[in-house]
Amino acid sequence: MATIREVAQEAGVAISTVSKAMNGSYTISEEQTKNIRKIAARMGYTPNARAQTFARQATRSAVFLTCLDRNAAFENPHMFEIISGAQSALRQKGYALILQHCDYKDICATVRDIMDSKRADGLLIHASVVTHELSLLLSRSEIPHIVIGKPEAGQRLCWIDNNNRLSGEIAARHLYELGHRNVAFIGGHESDRISEDRLIGVKSELPHTTILRGDSTIEEGKRITAELLRLPKRPQALVCANNHLAYGCLTALQEAKLHVLADISLITFDDYPFALYMRPALTTVSIDVYEMGIQAGKLLRSCIKKPEMQIQSFTTVPVLVKRASTAAPN
Amino acid sequence: MATIREVAQEAGVAISTVSKAMNGSYTISEEQTKNIRKIAARMGYTPNARAQTFARQATRSAVFLTCLDRNAAFENPHMFEIISGAQSALRQKGYALILQHCDYKDICATVRDIMDSKRADGLLIHASVVTHELSLLLSRSEIPHIVIGKPEAGQRLCWIDNNNRLSGEIAARHLYELGHRNVAFIGGHESDRISEDRLIGVKSELPHTTILRGDSTIEEGKRITAELLRLPKRPQALVCANNHLAYGCLTALQEAKLHVLADISLITFDDYPFALYMRPALTTVSIDVYEMGIQAGKLLRSCIKKPEMQIQSFTTVPVLVKRASTAAPN
DNA sequence: TTGTATGCGTTATCAG
DNA sequence: CTGATAACGCATACAA
Numbered sequence: 001m002a003t004i005r006e007v008a009q010e011a012g013v014a015i016s017t018v019s020k021a022m023n024g025s026y027t028i029s030e031e032q033t034k035n036i037r038k039i040a041a042r043m044g045y046t047p048n049a050r051a052q053t054f055a056r057q058a059t060r061s062a063v064f065l066t067c068l069d070r071n072a073a074f075e076n077p078h079m080f081e082i083i084s085g086a087q088s089a090l091r092q093k094g095y096a097l098i099l100q101h102c103d104y105k106d107i108c109a110t111v112r113d114i115m116d117s118k119r120a121d122g123l124l125i126h127a128s129v130v131t132h133e134l135s136l137l138l139s140r141s142e143i144p145h146i147v148i149g150k151p152e153a154g155q156r157l158c159w160i161d162n163n164n165r166l167s168g169e170i171a172a173r174h175l176y177e178l179g180h181r182n183v184a185f186i187g188g189h190e191s192d193r194i195s196e197d198r199l200i201g202v203k204s205e206l207p208h209t210t211i212l213r214g215d216s217t218i219e220e221g222k223r224i225t226a227e228l229l230r231l232p233k234r235p236q237a238l239v240c241a242n243n244h245l246a247y248g249c250l251t252a253l254q255e256a257k258l259h260v261l262a263d264i265s266l267i268t269f270d271d272y273p274f275a276l277y278m279r280p281a282l283t284t285v286s287i288d289v290y291e292m293g294i295q296a297g298k299l300l301r302s303c304i305k306k307p308e309m310q311i312q313s314f315t316t317v318p319v320l321v322k323r324a325s326t327a328a329p330n
Numbered sequence: 331m332a333t334i335r336e337v338a339q340e341a342g343v344a345i346s347t348v349s350k351a352m353n354g355s356y357t358i359s360e361e362q363t364k365n366i367r368k369i370a371a372r373m374g375y376t377p378n379a380r381a382q383t384f385a386r387q388a389t390r391s392a393v394f395l396t397c398l399d400r401n402a403a404f405e406n407p408h409m410f411e412i413i414s415g416a417q418s419a420l421r422q423k424g425y426a427l428i429l430q431h432c433d434y435k436d437i438c439a440t441v442r443d444i445m446d447s448k449r450a451d452g453l454l455i456h457a458s459v460v461t462h463e464l465s466l467l468l469s470r471s472e473i474p475h476i477v478i479g480k481p482e483a484g485q486r487l488c489w490i491d492n493n494n495r496l497s498g499e500i501a502a503r504h505l506y507e508l509g510h511r512n513v514a515f516i517g518g519h520e521s522d523r524i525s526e527d528r529l530i531g532v533k534s535e536l537p538h539t540t541i542l543r544g545d546s547t548i549e550e551g552k553r554i555t556a557e558l559l560r561l562p563k564r565p566q567a568l569v570c571a572n573n574h575l576a577y578g579c580l581t582a583l584q585e586a587k588l589h590v591l592a593d594i595s596l597i598t599f600d601d602y603p604f605a606l607y608m609r610p611a612l613t614t615v616s617i618d619v620y621e622m623g624i625q626a627g628k629l630l631r632s633c634i635k636k637p638e639m640q641i642q643s644f645t646t647v648p649v650l651v652k653r654a655s656t657a658a659p660n
Numbered sequence: 661t662t663g664t665a666t667g668c669g670t671t672a673t674c675a676g
Numbered sequence: 677c678t679g680a681t682a683a684c685g686c687a688t689a690c691a692a
Contacts (some may be wrong), residue, residue: 001446003685014662015685015687016662017662019687019688027661027662028661044446047686048684048685050387050449051384051668051686052685052686054380054381054669054684055667055685055687056668068417068418070620072411073403073410074411077403077404080402080403084398084402087429087431088398096430096449097430099427099429100427101414117376117379118379119379119426244607272404274607277574277577277604290400290401333670334669343679344678344680345670346671346673346681349672350671350678377669377670378668380668381669381670381684383670384669387684
C-alpha cells in the first residue's frame with residue numbers, strides 16, 4: 001500500500017502538500033489539489049487511519065455503553081434501534097460507533113479506561129447503567145457524553161429522552177376528541193416510571209379516568225380488564241400502559257364477546273412487540289426511537305466539538321398512529 | 331496525563347523497559363515489573379491507545395457490517411443478539427467491535443475502504459449484504475472475515491450459520507417419538523430458504539408429511555390451517571415454519587374449538603416474537619443466537635491471527651424447547 | 661501557494 | 677535482563 005510519502009514523490013511535491021490536498025485545504029491551488037488527488041487515486045493511496053488518529057490526537061469515534069447480556073436484543077430492541085440511529089448520525093460525519101457492554105458495577109472503571117487511554121472521543125451511555133458516582137465523574141472530567149434516557153442520578157449530565165407524560169396526553173386527547181368521557185387506564189405498578197408518566201399525561205386531559213394497576217404481563221392485562229368489565233358503568237375506552245397489558249386486555253375483551261371499535265375503544269403505547277400484529281391492529285402513541293438515536297448522535301458530535309458546552313437535554317416528540325382500535329363511542 | 335516517558339524518568343529506567351513491564355514481557359525481572367507498575371499506577375499512567383494502535387500496526391478492532399436501516403432492530407432482533415455475542419467474544423481478548431451500516435450496493439467500496447485505511451483488523455459481515463463481487467474481493471485479498479449466515483455467492487468465504495435442516499429433523503423426531511404419524515407442515519413459499527430447509531429436515535424423518543405453503547403471515551397461517559382442517563383425515567400434529575404462521579395457526583385451531591394438546595399438537599421454530607407469549611406456550615426448536623455471535627467472534631479472532639488460514643465454516647446446533655403445545659396423540 | 665521541520669507516544673529490534 | 681534508537685504515517689505551525 002502506498003504511503004503519503006510515495007504519493008508526494010510521484011507528484012513532485014512535499015508531503016504536507018499532499019496531506020492538505022487530500023484534506024481539502026483551501027491553501028492549495030485547485031489545480032494542484034486535482035492533480036495530487038488524481039495521482040493518489042492512480043496509485044491506490046488511502047490515508048492510513050491509524051496514523052491519522054495518532055497525528056490528529058482524535059479517534060473520530062464514540063463508544064456506546066450499555067448492558068449487552070444475552071437476550072438484550074429480544075427484550076429491548078428499542079435500544080438497538082437507538083444504536084442504529086446514532087450510528088447513522090455519527091458515520092455521516094466520519095465518526096465510528098463502537099459498541100461495548102458494561103454493567104452499572106463497572107461503568108466508572110470502563111469510562112475512566114476509555115477516556116484515559118483516549119480510545120474514543122465521546123460516549124453514549126444508556127441510562128440503565130448510569131450511577132451517581134458516574135454522574136460525578138462525567139461532570140467533573142468534562143467528558144463529552146450523552147445519556148440515553150433521563151438519568152435518575154445527577155442533574156448535571158447531558159441526556160436525551162422521550163416524553164412519556166406527553167404521550168399520555170396525546171392518547172387521552174385522541175380519545176377525548178373522539179367523544180369519549182368514560183375512560184379507564186390499565187397500568188403497571190406505581191414503581192413503573194414509564195407507566196406512571198403516561199398516566200400523569202392521561203389524567204391531565206381526562207381527570208376522571210378510572211385507574212387499575214398490576215404487573216405488566218399479558219395475564220394481568222386480562223385479569224384487570226375482566227375486573228373492569230364488572231364495573232357498574234363499563235368504560236367506553238381503555239388506555240393500556242404497554243403492549244403486554246394491551247394484549248391481555250384485548251384477549252379478555254374478545255372472551256367477553258365485546259367488539260373492539262363497535263363496543264369499546266383501545267389505545268396503547270409503542271408498536272413493539274404486538275400492536276401491529278394484533279387484530280384489530282391497535283392505535284398507539286409511538287416514539288420514533290431511530291430518530292431519537294440520530295438526535296443523540298448529533299448532540300454528541302456537538303459535545304465533542306465544544307466540550308465546555310453547558311449541560312443540555314433534548315426530548316423527542318411522540319406521534320399518534322391511528323389504527324383500527326379507536327373510534328367514537330356509540 | 332502522564333506518558334510513558336515520564337514514568338520511565340520517575341522509575342529511573344528506559345522507556346522500552348516501561349513498555350515491556352506494562353505489557354508483561356518475560357524479559358523484565360519480576361521485581362522490576364512490579365516496581366514500574368506501581369509507579370505507573372501512582373502517576374495515573376494509562377497507555378495511549380492511539381499511539382499503541384499506530385506503533386503496533388493493528389487496531390485490535392473488528393467492524394460488523396450490516397444493514398442498520400430504521401426498524402432493523404424490531405424486524406430482526408436476532409441479528410443484534412448475534413452482535414451482542416460477538417462483542418462479548420471480541421472484548422474478552424481486548425478487541426473492540428465497531429458497528430457500521432452498509433448496503434449490498436456499497437459493500438465492496440466499504441470493505442475496501444476499511445481495509446485500505448487499516449481502520450480494523452477484521453470484518454463480521456451479515457449474509458444479507460454479501461454479493462458475488464464481495465466474495466471475490468474477500469477471497470482474493472486475504473481479508474480476515476466471517477460471514478454471518480450462509481452466503482449464497484462464493485464458496486470460498488468463511489461463514490457461520492445455523493442448521494435449519496437439522497432443526498426440522500429435531501422437530502419431526504420429537505413428534506415421531508411422541509407417536510405422531512399423521513403430520514402436516516405449514517410453510518412459507520418455496521423461495522423462502524429457511525422454511526424450505528426446515529421442511530427438508532422434517533421430511534427426512536417423516537416422509538409422508540402433508541405440505542401446505544403460503545405467505546409467512548398470521549393471516550395465511552390461519553387460512554392454511556382452516557384448509558388443513560377440512561381434509562378428510564385431519565393431521566394429529568402441525569409443524570409451522572415460523573412464529574407468524576404458528577400464531578395464525580393457533581388462532582384458527584381455537585376458532586375451530588380444537589384444543590391444542592388434547593386434540594392436536596403444534597410445534598414451531600425460534601421463540602421470537604410470540605412463541606413464549608402464546609397460550610398454550612409453544613414447543614419450539616430454537617437456536618442460541620447469542621452463542622452463535624460468540625462463535626463468530628472467536629472464529630474471527632483466529633482468522634485475524636492467521637490470515638492464511640483455509641476457508642472454514644461453522645454450524646450451530648438447534649435445541650428442542652418442550653412447552654405446552656406438543657403431546658402424544660390420543 | 662508550497663515546503664520544512666517537528667511532534668504524536670508507543671512498540672520492537674538489536675546491541676550491550 | 678535492560679537500554680538506545682529507529683520506525684509507525686500523517687498533520688500542522690511556521691517559514692519561505
